[in-house]
Each structure stands twice: as C-alpha cells, then as structure tokens.
Amino acid sequence: MSFEAALEKLHLxxxxxxxxxxxxxxxxxxxxxxxxxxxxxSAQEAAAVLQLAAAYAEPVTLMGRGTxxxxxxxxxxxxxxxxxxxxxxWSMDEETGLLRCGAGLSLAAAAHKAAELSFCGLxxxxxxxxxxxxxxxxxxxxxxxxxxxxxxKVTALxxxxxxxxxxxEELDFSYRHSALMEKELCVTHVELKxxxxxxxxxxxxxxxxxxxxWAAQPVGEASAGSTFKRPPGAFAAALIDRAxxxxxxxGAAQVSLKHAGFIVNTGGATAQDVLDLMTCVxxxxxxxxxVRLEPEVKIIGEE
Numbered sequence: 001m002s003f004e005a006a007l008e009k010l011h012l013x014x015x016x017x018x019x020x021x022x023x024x025x026x027x028x029x030x031x032x033x034x035x036x037x038x039x040x041x042s043a044q045e046a047a048a049v050l051q052l053a054a055a056y057a058e059p060v061t062l063m064g065r066g067t068x069x070x071x072x073x074x075x076x077x078x079x080x081x082x083x084x085x086x087x088x089x090w091s092m093d094e095e096t097g098l099l100r101c102g103a104g105l106s107l108a109a110a111a112h113k114a115a116e117l118s119f120c121g122l123x124x125x126x127x128x129x130x131x132x133x134x135x136x137x138x139x140x141x142x143x144x145x146x147x148x149x150x151x152x153k154v155t156a157l158x159x160x161x162x163x164x165x166x167x168x169e170e171l172d173f174s175y176r177h178s179a180l181m182e183k184e185l186c187v188t189h190v191e192l193k194x195x196x197x198x199x200x201x202x203x204x205x206x207x208x209x210x211x212x213x214w215a216a217q218p219v220g221e222a223s224a225g226s227t228f229k230r231p232p233g234a235f236a237a238a239l240i241d242r243a244x245x246x247x248x249x250x251g252a253a254q255v256s257l258k259h260a261g262f263i264v265n266t267g268g269a270t271a272q273d274v275l276d277l278m279t280c281v282x283x284x285x286x287x288x289x290x291v292r293l294e295p296e297v298k299i300i301g302e303e
Contacts, residue, residue: 003056004036010048013041014085022071022301025063025082027129029222030271031071032301034061034080041086043188047161050186053079054160061300062186064134065106068224072301073271084131087188092117097194098152103133103187107140107147110192115206120197121150126206127213130225133187137180138298139173143209148173152193156185163188176229176296218256222265227278228293236293237261243284250277271301 001009007016016038022031036058040046053060059078063069066084087102090113097119101110107130111122124145128135132147139148151168158164164185172179180187213219228236240246240260248255249266251273256262263274263281282293 003052003058006052006056007036007038007049010045010052012038012045012049014039020080022066022075022080025080026066026069026071026224027222028066028070028224028265028269028274030073030265030269030274031069032073032075032271034076036079037082038079039082039085043087043155043157043163045086046081046083046186046188047157047163049079049081049161050157050159051161060159062184063300064103064131064137065129067130068134068138068140068296068298070224070271070274070297070299072275072299072303074302076301081186083133083186083188087133092119094119097196099192099194101132101190101192103131103136103190105132106130107132107135111206114192114194115199115202118197118199118202119194120202121194122192123202123205123209127210127219132190136171136187136190137178138176139178141176143212146173147192148178150192150194151190153191154180154187155189156180156183156187158183158185216259218258218262218264221256221262222269223256223262224297226261226296227263228261228281229296231291231293234289234291235261239285239289239291239293240281243281243288245281245284248277248280250274250280253277255281275299 019033020037038049061080064084084104087104090101107125107128111125114122124143135147154166237260246260252266252269253273256264
C-alpha cells in the first residue's frame with residue numbers, strides 16, 4: 001500500500017492534501033508545494049500521522065500557523081504537518097493560574113483569553129499571530145517579553161508519535177531558542193503559569209502595545225515578522241536602516257519602508273527573491289558595521 005493510500009485509511013477529520021501550495025499556509029504567501037499536507041484536529045490524529053510517516057520512512061516537516069516560515073520555491077518533500085488548524089482548545093485554572101492550551105491556538109488569542117479572566121504575563125503577545133506551539137518552539141517574544149519564562153509544561157510527540165512531557169526548565173529557553181529545535185518534537189499542548197492582575201490595566205497595556213505595533217510595523221503586509229535576530233548589543237532594524245537599505249528590492253521582495261527589520265512580499269515574490277534580498281542585507285551590514293545578521297525566519301523546503 002502506498003503512503004498516500006495509508007494516509008487516506010486514517011480517516012482524519014480533514015483530508016490530507018497532495019501537492020498543496022505552501023503559499024496558502026504562510027504569512028509570507030510564498031512557497032512551493034508540499035508532497036502531502038496533513039492538518040490534524042487532535043493530538044491523537046497527529047500521533048497517528050507521525051506513526052504512519054515513521055513506518056513509511058517519510059520525512060516530516062512540522063509547522064504551526066506559518067507566520068515565521070519561508071518555504072523554498074521547490075516546496076516540501078514528504079509530509080508537512082500543520083498543527084495550527086486543530087488543537088484550539090483551552091482551559092484556565094483560576095486557582096493555580098495555569099492556562100492550558102492546544103498548540104494550534106494563536107499566541108494573541110491566548111493573551112486575550114487570559115486578559116478576559118484578569119490574568120497577566122501575556123500582554124507582550126497580544127499582537128503575535130503565531131501558534132502557541134510555534135511560539136514555544138522558538139521562544140517567541142516582543143516588547144521585552146518572551147514566552148519561555150511562562151511555560152510550566154509542554155506535551156509533545158516524538159517522530160514515532162510517542163507522547164512526552166517537558167517542563168519549562170527542560171526546554172532550556174534562550175533568545176529565540178528552545179531545546180525543541182534539537183529534539184524536533186511536535187508540540188500538542190502548552191501550560192502557561194500566569195499571575196492574577198487587574199483586567200483594566202492588562203487591557204490598557206495590550207492596547208498600548210497594539211498601537212505601537214500598528215504605528216511601527218508593516219502590519220497587514222505579507223511578511224514573516226522580524227527577518228533577522230537581534231545581534232548582541234544592537235538592533236537588526238537599526239543597522240539595516242543605517243546601511244541605507246530601507247526599500248531595497250529583489251524582484252517583488254522588499255525591505256519594508258516602514259520597519260527595516262521586516263522583508264515584505266509586495267506581490268508575487270518568490271522564496272529566492274527573499275533569500276537573495278536577505279543575503280544582500282547581510283553582506284551590506286557586514287561591510288558597514290562588521291555585524292553578522294542571523295535569520296530569525298525559519299527557512300524550510302527543498303533547496
């Protein structure tokens with residue numbers, strides 16, 4: 001039996017797609033086709049898919065909401081496992097301050113749900129569109145806050161579909177990094193430890209951060225968020241701006257005129273356009289400041 005036929009026999013809630021353009025599943029609106037795209041609705045479905053892929057020795061590429069991804073133009077060989085369209089459940093233990101969420105829930109949605117119940121700690125995340133699973137994977141953050149310090153426990157699946165529980169300490173969080181990057185575990189649920197606060201103050205802080213984001217960033221344009229990590233002792237956007245690179249284009253990819261830390265797809269950009277523009281930016285910043293910029297966006301797919 002072929003891998004495709006075996007996938008169909010799993011009878012997932014959402015059918016597995018073949019040759020699906022990843023441009024439809026990333027905020028960059030860029031990316032070639034995935035051989036197979038599975039969108040499990042539960043941890044049990046995700047485990048079944050992973051077990052089957054392992055049995056057939058099919059490579060698996062994990063993804064969340066696709067907000068920090070650049071998929072190369074040739075696409076993804078094997079199976080892309082998108083966790084963001086299911087696993088949206090959440091619950092709050094108001095006595096302990098533990099917010100338990102499915103990995104597919106957006107970080108922004110989690111922040112708003114916590115605020116409604118007067119719990120603080122997630123204000124920084126109110127405008128981050130990525131999934132909780134993806135946020136934990138890369139220790140997402142903004143405006144001085146990061147998800148890592150809030151993580152109490154993560155439930156994840158290994159490549160054989162076996163379940164594991166890891167504490168926040170075991171995930172070894174650092175700037176835009178977690179141990180999940182080395183382990184390649186598929187996060188299904190996240191528990192966050194939050195603190196009781198004043199609902200109106202929490203909402204006011206979130207509104208202030210939202211206004212800052214809209215004023216300073218190219219919200220609404222096709223991008224993958226910050227393109228480069230913050231280098232030690234500096235800010236990537238400031239270096240790119242000082243190098244005179246705002247507005248620089250390769251094809252339909254452009255260094256944002258609004259925020260130099262973002263590369264945007266102005267319409268019809270290819271992954272190669274973005275990669276070539278990233279290389280151009282890295283070379284110019286190195287020439288001018290002797291600072292090496294490292295990608296924050298995750299680059300995946302066939303080279």
